[in-house]
Amino acid sequence: MAHLTDGTLRRMVDDPDARAGDDAAHLEGCTECRGRFEGISDDAHSVASLLAVPEAPVEVARAFDRLRSTPASRQRSVLRLPLMRPSSRPVVLAFAAVIAGVALVAGVVARDYSLNYTPNTVTTVPVTVADMQALSQLSNYGDVTWTRQPQLQAATSASDAEALAGMTAPTVSNLPSTISTNITYGAMTQAEAVFTFSAAKAQAAAAAQGKALPALPAGMDGATLTIKVGPAIGEIYGDLQKPAAGSDISQMTLPQLVVVKSSAPSATSTQVTVKQIEDYVLAQPGITPELKAALNAIGDPSTTLLIPIPVQYATSKDVTVQGVKGVALGDNTGVGAGVIWVKNGVVYAVAGSIKQDDAITIANNLK
């Protein structure tokens, strides 16, 4: 039998379950492993004593009262992307959530309600995690219903994905040799969500944050914002890794390469203009000054797809991809980079644990 690993020996120090069976028998009879075990055990006990602290006094009831009395506007959050929910869903769903989030931002800032909003260029909006969370709080101000649920399916081949999504799958024509050719396809049918403003809900939400509801424009109560997303096809190269429970961005393992193609999201409204909805949303308690500034900085959002980028995680720059303006994210360290662009009403994204230069090259050669 091979010698025991450091990890196994470490567990034997203080995990009763580990001291059983073949491993325990091996340790008994192996001088070398016993020697290593002594050292590992010694380190473990030494570190345990160094980490020893007086127990923190715990008063649960008092702590819960403190939590309840914390105004939402003062709540701080640890760094975590809300889109990456812990779950057993495949990564492609996380990307669909990103696309949906993008559509939501795009919908909120689209100014012209009489036309279908279809962006033809992209720009990034630096946001804090708190900003992203503020967006997810939109449901506090009305009802979000899926009039057409997004149907997400994994497909085993490009042709299956094409059949599900009703669009052609993108093809990477110059895959770097370091990237796995093991491709997982995902397809999403077109989905439609309707957000209906509710004055009563908004009132309650504002009151819960200890703030007054901003004056309600005529027609705002019951006004609807309809957002269509997809269809879309995603291709994931390399091994699929599920996000683990409580994933934060520093723990996420990006797939080697992800290519997404999606119809550009569209937004329409009833009763009031989308511009009015935008203004009203921006006036809600809980929307940070940073996001307001960022949204207001966008010159003509009716033609621009906004990509929310957490300020601390990514840098972006404008690039030309396939003859149109796109946005490149990340850097050349290979930790993670991506390119997003819109051409002929279709949004494309190429991202992965690759260098930005490689992402741009792949993007330019995407068929």
Add this chain to the structure above:
Amino acid sequence: MNLGARSMSTVRSDDEAFEDLFTAEYARVVGIANRVLADSHEAEDVAQEVFIDFHRLHSATAQYAPAWLHRAAAHASLNRLRGARRRQKREVAQALEEGERTLDPQKQLEVDEDRRHVRAALSRLAPKPAAALAMRASGLSYAEVAQALGVGIGQVGTLLRRAEAALRKEVTRGTSN
């Protein structure tokens, strides 16, 4: 609190479920943060953050709730520790002065130094081994640590070993200077 019996007799609202979760897990969340930060007030602040964050994004009835909270507590407190590095340097200088006034200055100084070194080293570790160590040291079982980090139980031993070897080396080096 017996969650099972309660959920059978009444339909619990989200708020009630959250309060139950808070009651069940608060002490452990504080415990993890306290182990990392060695400061009970700061640990309580971290616990507040973690629960607020959870409440905003997740349902209290989710099966993954305890695992999520443990992991978040470890990462949030480690993040604070990293942010506090600069401040700690200042405190070390202060402690050196204070140490000179204690009854057994040499011994006290050594203990304090070791503790600071180990926390400074903890803040430099890769997030996963550091989180595994923080959770295990605060009393979570191997199975609970594995669940919180989304790894197999076998890997927890490897992560702990990596963290402890690095910390031991760091402290030995620190005190021999």
